[in-house]
Amino acid sequence: MSERLEKLFCPDSVAVVGASNGFDKLGYHVMKSLIQGKYGGEIFPVNPKGEIVWGLHSYPSLRDIRGTIDLAVIVVPASLVPQVLHECGQKMVKGVVLITAGFREIEDQKGVVLEREIRNIADQYALPILGPNTFGFVNPTFEINASFTSELSLLEKGGVALVSQSGGIAHLCGFLATEQRIGFSKLIGLGNRCNVDFAEVLGYLVERDKATKVIALYLEGLDRPREMVEAAKSLRGTKPIIAYKAGKGEKSDSASRFHTGSLAGNYRIWRGAFRQAGILEVSSIEELLDTAKVLDSCPPPGGPRIAVLSSQAGPGMVASDAIEKSGLKLSHFTARTQDRINSLLPPIAMRTNPVDMGPAWYSPQDILDLFEAVLEDEGTDGIIFMAMYASANENLANEIAQYVKRVDFLGKPVVACLSAPREIWNDAITGIDKRKGFAVLPTPERSVVAMGNLWRVKLIVDNGG
C-alpha cells in the first residue's frame, strides 16, 4: 500500500495547479518553494491565464500538459477541486498535495459533503491525497519543497521524519530545527487526512524510505486511531517512533474538532495505545525535537548508567539532578577508570561521577583523555558531556572538534550540552554535532531528558524485536 506514496514524496515532475505571480496567492509561494528550493525535476505551472509564471511557461489546465505528471500541488478554491482531481485522475497523476482548505474542518456541512466528494473521486482513480488543508511537505533528501513556505528549504538533511496533523506545529518544528541543526528526511503536514493517514505514512517511512531513521509524530485526534496503532505495532522494533499528543484537556479536545475534523478523544486511552504500539510519548514540542535529534545521531545505550563530564561544576550538578529524576543512573566507574581520571585531575575537583573537568580545562589533551577513559569505562553506558566555552577556550573547543573528526564512531551515545559565543559556536560546535555518536543540545536538563528517552526507546525496540 505504502508504495503508492513513492512518487508523491519523490516526484520526477510537479504540476502546480493555481500557480501565480501574485505575492498574496499561495500559488506564488508554492512556486517559490519549488524553484528556490532547487527542485531538480520538471515544474508545470497551471494557470487559466496561460501567462509566464515564475519565468516558466504555464498551462491553462492539466490536460494541456504533455508528458507525465507525478505530483500535482493544488491551491485553487475548494469548489474547483473536484474538477481538478478528475483531471489528475485522467492524466494519471500519481499523487496530490491538496493545500486548499474549506473541507470538513469548517463548521458548515458543505465542507463535509465536499470532502466526501473528493474522497470518492480519489478512490475512483486510486489517487493518494495529502490534505486537504495542509501546508504540503518538504523532502530534503530528494530536494523538493512542496509547501507554501520557501524557508523550509533551509532544513538540514538528516534522518528525522516529522509527520504533523497541524501545519502550525510543523512550521514551528521546522524553524526550531533549523536553529538547532536537526536533520530532516521529511516534514509532512497531513491536514484533514482525506485518504492518506498516519498509518499509511508510517508504513512508507519505515518500509520504503531509507533516509528516515526516526519518526516523530504530532497528533491531535484521529478518526481511525486503531489503524494507526496497529500499523505502529506491526512496525515495532524497526524504526523508533515518538509522539507528542495534543488535545489532552477538555477544552483543547473540543478545539480539535474544529481544526482537523476529529475529536482528540480520551487522553488516557491514547496513553495505553501508545504503550501497546511501542510509541514513545513525549511531553513537549521541544522534547519531541530533542529526542528525535538524539535518536538520529547517537547509538542506543546498552543500559541506563550515565557519566556526567562537565567543564564546570554547576552544569554537572544540574545534570546529576536531572539524571536522578529521569529513570537513568549516575554510573559507578570501575577502579581502572577511576585511576585514569585521578591521574588526569588533581584532587581539588570532583573526580567521581559527576566529573568536574575544570582543572584540566587548559589542557585539551587531558580533557580528551578524560573523555576516552570514561567512554571506555565498563560501568558506563552513555555520557553527558558539558562545556560552556569562554573565548579563552577557543583552542580547546577546536581541539575537541578535531578529535571528533579523527575518531571512529563512538559506540556509546554522547549528548553534549555545549554553549558558546556565536563565533566559537559556528566552527567548533557544529563540527561535533550529529557526528560519530555525538548530539548537541542547548541545556543540561534537555540533554538528560533526551538521553533518558534514548534509553526508553532501546527498551521498546528490544521488547518488540
Added chain:
Amino acid sequence: MSERLEKLFCPDSVAVVGASNGFDKLGYHVMKSLIQGKYGGEIFPVNPKGEIVWGLHSYPSLRDIRGTIDLAVIVVPASLVPQVLHECGQKMVKGVVLITAGFREIEDQKGVVLEREIRNIADQYALPILGPNTFGFVNPTFEINASFTSELSLLEKGGVALVSQSGGIAHLCGFLATEQRIGFSKLIGLGNRCNVDFAEVLGYLVERDKATKVIALYLEGLDRPREMVEAAKSLRGTKPIIAYKAGKGEKSDSASRFHTGSLAGNYRIWRGAFRQAGILEVSSIEELLDTAKVLDSCPPPGGPRIAVLSSQAGPGMVASDAIEKSGLKLSHFTARTQDRINSLLPPIAMRTNPVDMGPAWYSPQDILDLFEAVLEDEGTDGIIFMAMYASANENLANEIAQYVKRVDFLGKPVVACLSAPREIWNDAITGIDKRKGFAVLPTPERSVVAMGNLWRVKLIVDNGG
C-alpha cells in the same frame, strides 16, 4: 550595608592585577572584556614587568598608581592574593573581583586556611570581595564587563539581574539570553562568597540598583541559608525574586561541596525556605530565564484567566493543554467580546477560547481587531498570542510590529510565541519583543509556563505587600 557594593558594580576606575598580553592568561581576557566592552572609566593594568598591556601603560603594583581605584580585578596566583589585598586596602580600593581559584573549594586544607586569611584581610579594610573563584560580573547598564569572557558584553540591557553560584551556569545563561534577547541589568558570579553573599547582593539589587526589575538566582548550597532567606523575606513585595536550586539529589549534593565549599543541604528544607521568603522556585535553567524575561517585560495579570489567540489551531491546542495543567484557566469571554470575535471570524474556526485566528490571517486589521477585542475583555487577565509566520505572512508580521510601536502600554501581559524564518524574525519579531507588555518565547508550552509564573509572582507580591 549594601551601599558598599555601589562602587564595586559601578566603578569609575578599574585596576586589573595580573593584566597580560598573553592569550593563555586570564589577565589577557579580563583586559579584553573591559576594553572591547567599551568600559568608560579609567583602566590601570598592573603587571610586574611594567610593559604596555593592551595598549595601556601598566604599573608594577597598585601602589604605583596615582589616583583613585574603585575596583580591583585580581587574577594573580592564589599565594600572591593576600599581599595584593593588603595593597588594595592601603590604596583605599572600594571593591574587589577575585577571579583567582584555589581557596576553600579545593580538597587541600591549605585552601581553607588561605580563604580565612583573605577574609580577615578584607574585614580589616572593610573591603567587599566578589569571589574568589568567580568569573566576575557584567553590568550592562553601567557598560562594564569585569569578567574573563569578553562576549558577555553582547548581553542586551534590561531589567534582569542574575546572581549565580556557578560560573558555568552564568555563562550558559548569558549565551542563551543573548540568543533569546533577554535584557540584563547584572550578571554576577558569586564564587566562594568569601564576604559577599546572596543576602548582601539581594539588598543591593533591590534597594540601590534602579535598573534591576527582577532577580534570578542560581543556588547550590549556602553556609548561612537563613541569612539569605531573611534578606529575601525583608524585601518581599518589592522586586520579584525567582530561584533555581541545584543539588537536589544525593549525588549532586556531595558534588556541591567540591564546587563552592558548601553542602547543598536537604532540598525539602530549601523548598520551605523559598516559600517563606517569597521566592518563586523554578525547575529548569530555561524556566528561570523565560520567567525572568516575562517578569521584566509584562505587567502582572490581575488574575489567572488567560486567552489563547493562535494563528493556527495546533499551537492553540498545545497552549490550552499547558494552561489546564499550569494553574491558569482558559478565560470565558464576555458576550460583548464574543460578538466582536464572531464579527471578525467566520464560523469555520474555533472562535471561543482558544481562538483560531487562521481565517483572518490574510487581513492584518482583522487580526489586530481580534487582539484588541480580547485585550479589552473583562473576563481575560492575560493573553498567549501565537503566530508561526511563513514567508507569505511577512506583511502581517510587520503590521503587528507597527501596531506595537503605535499603541500604549498594554496593561495586560501578552506572552507571544512567534516563530519565523530568520529574515522575518529580525525585523518583525524583535520589534515586538519586550515592548509595551509583550514578551516573546520560543514555544507554546514555555510561553504558558512563564505566564503561570507571572501569576504566581503576583500572588507572592500581593501576600507580602
